[in-house]
């Protein structure tokens with residue numbers, strides 16, 4: 001058996017040299033060819049959306065490029081969480097390293113099919129879809145922080161026997177993680193964790209989630225008593241040393257704040273709005289920023305970072321592919337590729353979610369709404 005230097009994992013040792021003789025030292029390994037370097041890279045796929053607002057059913061049509069003439073657009077029905085889930089499933093099958101994120105306003109200001117039941121149906125649907133992370137947005141606070149904590153932790157809503165815990169005989173809460181890095185409680189802690197670290201091929205990637213600092217200006221004060229909302233970029237930058245101490249060199253920010261542009265949903269014409277200055281202030285360890293709140297779609301490069309948003313109501317999602325380098329443990333330069341894709345209905349919907357939607361529609365009808 002060959003010895004591996006202390007502090008080095010077998011995979012790291014193999015990545016360095018491909019093979020090791022008993023006399024070789026790490027520093028003396030031959031130079032890797034391009035193919036060998038690429039072989040050690042770890043591919044990650046992200047699927048991102050924002051401002052879903054409980055739209056279990058398609059909210060309407062969306063203009064997409066005409067397949068017959070890409071210079072024109074054609075309107076198609078887009079959305080429906082059972083269709084979104086089907087696209088997620090198809091993409092997930094392409095990569096063992098897939099992560100699904102939502103950039104806030106997942107719930108709140110929802111259509112009846114979810115809103116009547118306190119958005120429990122949206123949480124159940126996202127559990128079935130396989131959402132991993134939801135950064136809180138302002139609308140997550142519509143019914144106050146206690147109700148938001150119930151969305152995460154489960155339990156039936158007090159005094160709401162006719163509208164809570166109707167699906168599956170209970171409500172066990174979100175299987176995915178709510179994140180709230182800039183939502184501080186009076187004890188100094190955050191309402192939800194600031195970040196989640198996921199490992200791909202043993203390389204950690206931190207996902208920091210947060211809402212806009214202006215949240216208190218647009219929500220009812222009773223729901224956020226005792227909470228303070230901190231500056232977005234300052235919050236990220238303050239976390240960076242803590243993340244670096246844990247060996248993290250790749251950071252994704254998922255923030256419920258955004259911008260505006262005048263091009264199509266995969267362009268970035270004249271990007272403006274609060275997100276521009278936020279991104280420019282972010283530590284360079286952040287390579288990718290998933291945004292929301294403005295209900296716009298864009299696919300931008302701002303200050304060397306990829307910045308995306310996928311409109312609203314589940315009509316678009318962003319597919320993001322990137323590679324991680326085992327040597328630098330961060331994004332391979334130039335490897336972050338994003339594309340906004342319409343949630344078209346030319347795919348078989350995910351049956352478990354279609355069934356959930358029908359049950360909720362029937363229950364809404366039963367209540368006489």
Ligand SMILES: [Zn+2]
Nearest residue numbers: 105137138293
């Ligand atoms: Zn919002």
